[in-house]
Amino acid sequence: MKKDHQLIPEPSSKFQKVSCQECQEVQVVYSHATMPVICNFCGNALTKSTGSKTIVFGQIVGSAE
Numbered sequence: 001m002k003k004d005h006q007l008i009p010e011p012s013s014k015f016q017k018v019s020c021q022e023c024q025e026v027q028v029v030y031s032h033a034t035m036p037v038i039c040n041f042c043g044n045a046l047t048k049s050t051g052s053k054t055i056v057f058g059q060i061v062g063s064a065e
């Protein structure tokens with residue numbers, strides 16, 4: 001399953017699949033996102049941005065790269 005023209009993250013940042021603690025909905029979260037990520041399904045906060053690194057509240061279930 002190879003994807004063409006996929007955005008290549010910098011080495012210090014990455015995309016992760018995060019499972020919502022409330023509803024288990026899985027979303028792709030960027031590790032250095034500047035905005036907090038909210039679950040599309042239930043509205044629960046999945047991440048919190050601290051300015052330098054994103055804190056993930058949900059369970060990281062894998063890489064999305």
Ligand SMILES: [Zn+2]
Pocket residue numbers: 020021022023024025039040041042043044
């Ligand atoms: Zn949710």
